[in-house]
Amino acid sequence: MRRLAARRAVRTKRGVMSTLQLWGQYLPQFLAGLVVSLQLTGAALVLALALGTLLVLARTGRIRVLAAIATGYVEVFRAVPVLVLLFTAYYSLAQMGLRLPGFWAGVVALGAFYGALYGEDMRSGLQSVDPGQREAAVALGLSNGTVMRRVVLPQAFLAFLPPGTNELSNLIKDTSLVLTIGVTDLMFQANAAAAATFQPMDMFLLAGLVYFAFYILLSRILARWELNVQRRRS
Amino acid sequence: MSSDVVVDIQGLTKRFGARTVFEDISLQVRRSEVVAVIGPSGAGKSTFIRCINYLHPFDAGRIRVLGHELVGGGAPPSKATLRQVRMQVGMAFQTFNLFPHLTALGNVMLGPMETKRVPARDARDKAMALLSSVGLADRAEAYPRRLSGGEQQRVAICRALAMDPEVMLFDEPTSMLDPEMVGEVLATIRGLASQGMTLILVTHEMQFAKEVADTVVVMADGRVVEQGPARDVLEHPTSERSRTFLTRVLKPLEAPGVSGEASPPGGSGRGATTALGGDVR
Numbered sequence: 001m002r003r004l005a006a007r008r009a010v011r012t013k014r015g016v017m018s019t020l021q022l023w024g025q026y027l028p029q030f031l032a033g034l035v036v037s038l039q040l041t042g043a044a045l046v047l048a049l050a051l052g053t054l055l056v057l058a059r060t061g062r063i064r065v066l067a068a069i070a071t072g073y074v075e076v077f078r079a080v081p082v083l084v085l086l087f088t089a090y091y092s093l094a095q096m097g098l099r100l101p102g103f104w105a106g107v108v109a110l111g112a113f114y115g116a117l118y119g120e121d122m123r124s125g126l127q128s129v130d131p132g133q134r135e136a137a138v139a140l141g142l143s144n145g146t147v148m149r150r151v152v153l154p155q156a157f158l159a160f161l162p163p164g165t166n167e168l169s170n171l172i173k174d175t176s177l178v179l180t181i182g183v184t185d186l187m188f189q190a191n192a193a194a195a196a197t198f199q200p201m202d203m204f205l206l207a208g209l210v211y212f213a214f215y216i217l218l219s220r221i222l223a224r225w226e227l228n229v230q231r232r233r234s
Numbered sequence: 235m236s237s238d239v240v241v242d243i244q245g246l247t248k249r250f251g252a253r254t255v256f257e258d259i260s261l262q263v264r265r266s267e268v269v270a271v272i273g274p275s276g277a278g279k280s281t282f283i284r285c286i287n288y289l290h291p292f293d294a295g296r297i298r299v300l301g302h303e304l305v306g307g308g309a310p311p312s313k314a315t316l317r318q319v320r321m322q323v324g325m326a327f328q329t330f331n332l333f334p335h336l337t338a339l340g341n342v343m344l345g346p347m348e349t350k351r352v353p354a355r356d357a358r359d360k361a362m363a364l365l366s367s368v369g370l371a372d373r374a375e376a377y378p379r380r381l382s383g384g385e386q387q388r389v390a391i392c393r394a395l396a397m398d399p400e401v402m403l404f405d406e407p408t409s410m411l412d413p414e415m416v417g418e419v420l421a422t423i424r425g426l427a428s429q430g431m432t433l434i435l436v437t438h439e440m441q442f443a444k445e446v447a448d449t450v451v452v453m454a455d456g457r458v459v460e461q462g463p464a465r466d467v468l469e470h471p472t473s474e475r476s477r478t479f480l481t482r483v484l485k486p487l488e489a490p491g492v493s494g495e496a497s498p499p500g501g502s503g504r505g506a507t508t509a510l511g512g513d514v515r
């Protein structure tokens with residue numbers, strides 16, 4: 001009995017050693033993958049914010065048709081799985097003659113999906129501003145643009161921050177889907193290393209740890225930022 | 235029409251959809267005149283006062299404010315006209331509506347800086363002077379949520395005054411305040427009146443109206459039922475409708491059965507309610 005336990009302990013120790021060794025060996029690839037994941041996150045975020053802004057402008061604007069289109073867009077795109085959008089951007093568009101590199105197909109798909117979410121977050125941020133605020137500003141004689149810039153948007157932004165940062169955390173995790181269309185992101189590297197070493201457990205664990213570390217880092221930064229913005233205003 | 239008429243309202247009519255809130259209201263307000271608008275809840279007092287700076291478009295009639303004309307129905311006034319009117323007509327709201335992301339000082343500085351391109355330093359000096367005049371110099375850096383209701387309303391009044399308005403509108407400026415804070419805000423308004431500011435205020439503070447207002451306008455059932463010198467209207471109302479309203483408001487204890495429609499009387503909103511409660515018990 002005791003011998004068995006001892007042997008198991010030895011094996012576990014060797015296992016830990018070899019895992020660390022493997023991790024050391026593959027870390028450069030993982031970090032290269034992380035860089036791709038971050039680039040993807042950044043580009044998709046820019047696209048999503050731009051699209052979200054356009055959507056909220058269209059939805060709150062005076063042109064009925066545009067408002068209807070924007071509403072329809074939001075309803076549809078946030079209801080479709082990101083993976084479907086990704087395959088559409090990569091395979092279906094290619095079929096129609098628009099061949100996007102995997103990275104850019106990822107940017108388009110993630111941007112299209114998160115743009116719908118951001119459009120909705122921005123709209124509810126704007127709606128959360130008390131109508132009395134607009135009235136008080138208008139009563140001072142401020143122009144519509146100034147009312148927006150100095151009174152409505154600063155308050156809407158505060159309401160937008162929590163869902164907005166939450167969306168960003170999800171976006172980072174969703175970038176891992178681009179593995180399926182061969183983009184060499186973090187998940188792709190983990191998958192490749194798992195296949196090469198026959199140690200999927202170890203490799204996906206490392207991938208998880210890298211995502212986790214980055215997630216924690218980013219959410220801490222965003223939380224601190226949010227707190228700062230709030231504190232500056234109380 | 236005399237040239238010292240600052241606000242001239244002719245045949246004002248306002249509808250929300252098919253519902254007519256009031257019809258054919260006319261009122262002239264002279265420079266330094268204090269007009270109190272009173273009447274039962276839902277009479278259209280707020281709607282009326284908000285038409286004066288065009289927070290509500292109206293359906294017929296016209297409002298002339300210092301040479302700028304707002305005409306009801308048809309096309310809305312030009313942006314330039316609206317701006318001119320709103321810069322000369324200050325307003326304080328029942329719910330204060332201070333900008334929560336700006337300090338008291340920031341709230342008061344915003345208008346002049348954004349509409350008149352006043353340099354920050356000058357705007358700050360002026361804002362500080364205004365806040366000092368209402369006893370809030372030491373609260374200048376505080377954000378609205380750290381201010382009491384009474385303080386918020388005084389800051390809101392300063393915010394409007396920073397634009398150097400010719401007329402100030404007040405829509406029940408004290409009705410959201412705890413009784414102990416009503417006095418400080420009324421004192422501020424009384425100060426404005428004594429400095430010769432033209433005031434139009436909707437109020438349930440009958441005692442205050444009697445004391446400060448030159449003219450009282452009683453609104454009920456979608457029209458002005460009585461209008462005239464404050465003392466005459468409040469003490470010897472001639473119209474049947476304003477008589478019933480004033481009876482309910484001034485003497486809620488004598489008519490507990492019908493006090494439901496009437497709003498709390500001036501200066502003693504809480505007191506009257508408690509007294510009533512006591513009566514019932």
Ligand SMILES: Nc1ncnc2c1ncn2[C@@H]1O[C@H](COP(=O)(O)OP(=O)(O)OP(=O)(O)O)[C@@H](O)[C@H]1O
Nearest residue numbers: 250255273274275276277278279280281282406497
């Ligand atoms: N935006 C709106 N849309 C539709 N109806 C409205 C609107 N604002 C006010 N009304 C209606 O117009 C009528 C007059 O309202 P208003 O707020 O002017 O009354 P009030 O005399 O100020 O009452 P209170 O003493 O309760 O403040 C009410 O019947 C109200 O329901």
Ligand SMILES: [Mg+2]
Nearest residue numbers: 279280281406
């Ligand atoms: Mg009202």
